[in-house]
Amino acid sequence: MxxxxxxxxxxxxxxxxxxxxxxxxxxxxxxxxxxxxxxxxxxxxxxxxxxxxxxxxxxxxxxxxxxxxxxxxxxxxxxxxxxxxxxxxxxxxxxxxxxxxxxxxxxxxxxxxxxxxxxxxxxxxxxxxxxxxxxxxxxxxxxxxxxxxxxxxxxxxxxxxxxxxxxxxxxxxxxxxxxxxxxxxxxxxxxxxxxxxxxxxxxxxxxxxxxxxxxxxxxxxxxxxxxxxxxxxxxxxxxxxxxxIYEYNRLIRDLNGLSKEDFIDKLSENFEVEIKSQQLFHPSKKHEFGMYLENEFYSLTLKLEKFSFDDALQGLDAQILYDTVLLPILGIADLRNDERIDYIPGKKSVIDIKKIIDSEEFELGFVLFPSDITEIKNIADSNLIMPPKSTYIxxxxxxxxxxxxx
Structure with missing residues (x-):
């Protein structure tokens, strides 16, 4: 003790x-x-x-x-x-x-x-x-x-x-x-x-x-x-x-050479993609993500039938986003040092994310659902490590x- x-x-x-x-x-x-x-x-x-x-x-x-x-x-x-x-x-x-x-x-x-x-x-x-x-x-x-x-x-x-x-x-x-x-x-x-x-x-x-x-x-x-x-x-x-516990949301500078249409097609392999247009969207549950791209909001809902999580880390939304989007589609491997990604704490409004992207410094934003203390403790008990900037506490x-x- x-x-x-x-x-x-x-x-x-x-x-x-x-x-x-x-x-x-x-x-x-x-x-x-x-x-x-x-x-x-x-x-x-x-x-x-x-x-x-x-x-x-x-x-x-x-x-x-x-x-x-x-x-x-x-x-x-x-x-x-x-x-x-x-x-x-x-x-x-x-x-x-x-x-x-x-x-x-x-x-x-x-x-x-x-x-x-x-x-x-x-x-x-x-x-x-x-x-x-x-x-x-x-x-x-x-x-x-x-x-x-x-x-x-x-x-x-x-x-x-x-x-x-x-x-x-x-x-x-x-x-x-x-x-x-x-x-x-x-x-x-x-x-x-x-x-x-x-x-x-x-x-x-x-x-x-x-x-x-x-x-x-x-x-x-x-x-x-x-x-x-x-x-x-x-x-x-x-x-x-x-x-x-707040989430850390992701700001991405470019689509890694993809067109908007090709990017969304790739997202559709693992997510149900629904356009929300100008509706400010924040996820309301785990495995749901918000996205802002070219002046429109989207909801991304993970196709759970395609996934089997073997431990607490694999089921963490920040890890899922990395494994399904940031690394394989956008080519962002180093979450700490890659200059193509930045982070904004969940205390900031979705409107702030929209304003930053509309200023054209970034092209894309992802909004996550915050982790809870049980999720964090399960990862700690398993001697696992969360991705950088997973939580703002x-x-x-x-x-x-x-x-x-x-």
Whole structure:
């Protein structure tokens, strides 16, 4: 059974938390980023981008050391303060459409190595090594690995009891999300939670495969300095039913030399193709796909009688699209690196896909039906790997809310 542990986090002070925390660095447009860095001296983005005021090219090592120094400055100025006792942290995020509640804590590298923490995505070696070096030089991590656990009444009741109290943090963001945080440092409360998770079974990585792999690599490299903090990594645990899974839709630049008619004829071998004209179409069930081509929408329904799925991966819609269309018809073999394919998360509207294709940067779009948590867990249990960009998963965590120091 996967083990959980409290830790002594560094956190913003209550009066500064709304100014300190930030979205993921990549989510900001250049204008938004410049505004935050120019006018908000407390933003955690100053730690993540310490060379903002001096934009000369520097090595990754030097940049990561500057991150470490800026982080130390935030601590020195008491913008970030360490909790006195090890704790776990109940975190709630309210968005326009969803409410997510989970527990921030530490999980172990040993459980990751031993398969008690399960994964469903492959990783890119260079990204794993880059984030490993980041943690090594910066000395902290503020992005927990999102993991799911089977729904459990005892944990639900424990969370309900904790969230009935006044939160340590309550603040809104510029994108109108509301965040709450409750610190739990009572030893008996933590021991109860540990005992409950001892009985609950495996944990499943929903988002953060590169971060967990990087923590594992850093642990292996620093054999002579295997501290308690380096033998664990920060995680955000959330019940299976509370995870929100969106699809990643596909944008294709060309038809691989085929005419529209020839392309649709080839699709008809494995799909029932129905033209929807200008009707915005999104699939409503598994094995159904939407397509947009030359200003028209289509529905593609898989001819199931032609297929026999031997495992969970073969029946995954993203894999089916690859096996029946992207590879054999469009000639796209490398889903990560082929410049003829791009991806757009399912949070974006079908209208956005239409606009992008109508701009003529792409010729073709596919809309998928999102996977569910059971499908993802079945793939993880079978030690299989989903195709790249199969899922876009929420919740997303804010940088600087809770910092795990190595």
């Amino acid at each position: 996967a083990k959980i542990h409290p830790f002594k986090a560094f956190r913003p002070t209550r009066d500064k938390v709304s100014l300190v925390t930030s979205r993921s660095y990549e989510e900001y447009s250049p204008a938004e980023l410049a505004s935050q860095l120019d006018f908000n001296p407390l933003s955690f983005l100053h730690i993540l981008n310490p060379a903002y005021t001096n934009q000369q090219k520097i090595t990754f090592e030097k940049r990561f050391k500057l991150v470490h120094q800026k982080y130390q400055d935030f601590k020195y100025d008491n913008i970030l303060v360490q909790d006195e006792k090890p704790a776990v942290y109940v975190h709630r995020i309210k968005t326009d459409n969803n409410t997510f509640t989970g527990i921030i804590l530490a999980t172990t590298i040993d459980d990751y190595k031993n398969g008690l923490i399960k994964k469903h995505e492959d990783t890119l070696q260079y990204r794993v090594e880059l984030f490993k070096d980041y943690m090594r030089y910066a000395g902290f991590n503020t992005e927990p690995v999102l993991m799911s656990y089977p729904d459990n009444d005892l944990i639900d009741n424990w969370i309900e009891n904790k969230t009935s109290r006044v939160p340590d943090f309550e603040f809104a963001t510029t994108i109108k999300d509301v965040h709450y945080l409750w610190k739990v440092d009572d030893v008996e409360e933590i021991e109860f939670l540990q005992e409950t998770f001892d009985k609950i079974g495996d944990l499943y990585i929903a988002d953060g495969h590169h971060r967990s792999a990087s923590a594992n690599m850093l642990f292996d490299e620093q054999a002579a300095n295997k501290t308690e903090s380096k033998s664990r990594f920060m995680s955000f645990l959330i019940a299976d039913s509370n995870v929100k 929420e919740p997303k965590f804010r940088s600087g809310l809770v910092v795990y120091e190595l």
